[in-house]
Amino acid sequence: MMQEQQYDIVTAMLQAVRDVLGDTFPEDAEKILEQTLRQEWGGQAVYVKKTSVDVEARALAIRTRYNMANRRQLQAEFGITRGHFYKILRGG
Numbered sequence: 001m002m003q004e005q006q007y008d009i010v011t012a013m014l015q016a017v018r019d020v021l022g023d024t025f026p027e028d029a030e031k032i033l034e035q036t037l038r039q040e041w042g043g044q045a046v047y048v049k050k051t052s053v054d055v056e057a058r059a060l061a062i063r064t065r066y067n068m069a070n071r072r073q074l075q076a077e078f079g080i081t082r083g084h085f086y087k088i089l090r091g092g
Helices: 009-024 027-041 055-065 071-078 082-090
Strands: none
Touching (some): 009 027, 055 071, 055 082, 071 082
């Protein structure tokens, strides 16, 4: 059976910390962290920026490799929308 996808970001974050720290993540610290995150961010739509993407390097790679016929291929490869693709071409 497939594992149900996690939609609660706080629970997902706490699980990720548990996975990394294991038994060294004190239960009381976990509860305080969860309470703080839920009080400060609860009910808000939160954008989580992908920090692993070097935006400038990606834009340069797209502009360099674009040959007027491979837009869809580059969009799929870089995981971007059509609008974002053209924004990159315009220099934005």
